[in-house]
Amino acid sequence: MALVELIAEAPRSLRFTDILKTSGQPRGTLHRQLKHLVEEGLIETDGDGGYVPGLRLLRLASRSWSRNEFRQLAAAHLQVLHEATGETVHLALLRGAEVIYLDKVEARQAVRMHSLIGNASPAYCTGVGKAALSALEDAEIRARLEGIRFERFTDSTHENVASLLADIHDIRKRGFAYDLEEHQPGIRCVATSIHVAEQNILAGVSVTAPAYRIGDGVLDSWSGPLLVAADAIARDVHIGLGPRQ
Numbered sequence: 001m002a003l004v005e006l007i008a009e010a011p012r013s014l015r016f017t018d019i020l021k022t023s024g025q026p027r028g029t030l031h032r033q034l035k036h037l038v039e040e041g042l043i044e045t046d047g048d049g050g051y052v053p054g055l056r057l058l059r060l061a062s063r064s065w066s067r068n069e070f071r072q073l074a075a076a077h078l079q080v081l082h083e084a085t086g087e088t089v090h091l092a093l094l095r096g097a098e099v100i101y102l103d104k105v106e107a108r109q110a111v112r113m114h115s116l117i118g119n120a121s122p123a124y125c126t127g128v129g130k131a132a133l134s135a136l137e138d139a140e141i142r143a144r145l146e147g148i149r150f151e152r153f154t155d156s157t158h159e160n161v162a163s164l165l166a167d168i169h170d171i172r173k174r175g176f177a178y179d180l181e182e183h184q185p186g187i188r189c190v191a192t193s194i195h196v197a198e199q200n201i202l203a204g205v206s207v208t209a210p211a212y213r214i215g216d217g218v219l220d221s222w223s224g225p226l227l228v229a230a231d232a233i234a235r236d237v238h239i240g241l242g243p244r245q
Contacts, residue, residue, distance in 0.1 A: 014051050092126075189209070
């Protein structure tokens with residue numbers, strides 16, 4: 001399972017040489033194990049010859065998400081936040097340099113977005129990702145993003161770590177993050193972090209809407225109920241799950 005976890009948590013596909021360096025296993029042993037995992041559908045190869053999570057693993061993960069205690073404890077608060085804003089609400093967990101979407105309450109007027117439950121998105125260009133990263137020290141952020149290629153999804157996407165850190169410094173001062181069409185054209189959001197250290201949970205919650213429905217100051221007006229929801233989720237997780245054993 002160590003190899004599956006290594007590949008699943010990597011921010012990008014891993015080539016055989018990458019896995020060989022990290023795992024420390026003999027070349028022949030590693031080749032046989034990867035071949036077996038591919039045959040089992042737990043991993044697969046992409047077009048560039050790298051290894052990525054397989055369809056079977058994603059299906060198993062989907063079943064796990066349906067029983068995820070963090071998601072269950074957050075669900076009622078996500079609904080309250082949705083009712084307060086009328087827009088789409090996301091809950092996402094930070095994993096490495098990406099966020100994994102755990103839950104989503106759709107707006108009354110749904111808009112197509114990348115944020116399907118179970119999907120991963122780069123942390124550097126999403127509101128939930130930047131909010132979660134803001135709870136970390138700068139050195140940890142740099143370490144997580146080391147070697148990451150900053151793909152330009154839009155003209156507003158951060159191009160490097162320095163640009164992202166400048167944004168994150170502002171996020172820490174405000175207490176919440178913006179995504180101003182940085183990941184998807186025409187989509188904006190406001191987000192904040194959920195950090196429950198004793199459970200090793202670092203996540204983000206956001207309110208998202210199409211830019212044409214958001215006038216000046218609307219994102220800021222959502223920050224109040226957003227922060228209330230994040231605090232309530234953190235409190236309920238702390239009470240409901242207790243310290244990690």
